[in-house]
Amino acid sequence: MRSALKELRVEAGLSQAALASILRVSRQTINAIETSRYDPSLTLAVRIARHFNRPVEEIFYVED
Amino acid sequence: MSKIDRSLALNVGVVVAAVVAVTVIIAVTGNLAFLVVILAVAGSAVWNIIRIYRRPGEASDVDRLNSMKYLDERDQSLALHAFAIVGIVALAMTVVTVFLTLITDVLGAEYIALMQFIVLFGSWAAANSYVTRKKQ
Numbered sequence: 001m002r003s004a005l006k007e008l009r010v011e012a013g014l015s016q017a018a019l020a021s022i023l024r025v026s027r028q029t030i031n032a033i034e035t036s037r038y039d040p041s042l043t044l045a046v047r048i049a050r051h052f053n054r055p056v057e058e059i060f061y062v063e064d
Numbered sequence: 065m066s067k068i069d070r071s072l073a074l075n076v077g078v079v080v081a082a083v084v085a086v087t088v089i090i091a092v093t094g095n096l097a098f099l100v101v102i103l104a105v106a107g108s109a110v111w112n113i114i115r116i117y118r119r120p121g122e123a124s125d126v127d128r129l130n131s132m133k134y135l136d137e138r139d140q141s142l143a144l145h146a147f148a149i150v151g152i153v154a155l156a157m158t159v160v161t162v163f164l165t166l167i168t169d170v171l172g173a174e175y176i177a178l179m180q181f182i183v184l185f186g187s188w189a190a191a192n193s194y195v196t197r198k199k200q
Contacts, residue, residue, distance in 0.1 A: 025135065026135045029136050032138060
């Protein structure tokens with residue numbers, strides 16, 4: 001699954017470590033999501049979406 | 065005492081209690097080679113647990129898995145994969161152990177126990193390393 005997490009994070013001026021701290025996950029998890037190596041759970045996806053005040057489907061999407 | 069401190073104390077306490085129990089058993093049976101292996105693994109485990117608990121956010125994936133300090137859902141998922149691999153190793157080793165014990169009877173019980181200890185802990189560490197590189 002692809003995501004716009006990196007763009008949103010950079011736009012917000014956050015480092016991976018800072019975002020990880022806010023979401024209470026590891027920095028490696030943020031990196032894995034940004035590089036499409038890990039698909040977050042629905043709970044984490046919703047928390048990410050709420051943090052950036054966007055709908056989940058605007059951040060996470062599947063390429064056809 | 066914070067929640068993290070209690071968790072750390074519990075982890076270290078479990079390892080130390082296990083070492084004390086095993087040491088007593090080994091002192092009774094008198095197998096020093098077994099004692100050296102157990103103390104080396106336990107000492108390494110305690111050192112790793114304390115190191116990771118002090119700075120879990122800065123630790124690598126494999127360090128957190130080895131110290132069972134799961135920071136988030138991804139760590140738990142990786143740990144699940146690693147334990148699944150250990151389960152397969154345990155099943156395969158059980159077949160070998162049954163064969164050796166029932167058919168040939170070439171090994172004593174203490175060597176089988178030592179072999180299981182080394183193989184299972186070794187495969188767990190290897191599996192932790194594997195899943196952090198290959199999975200997710």
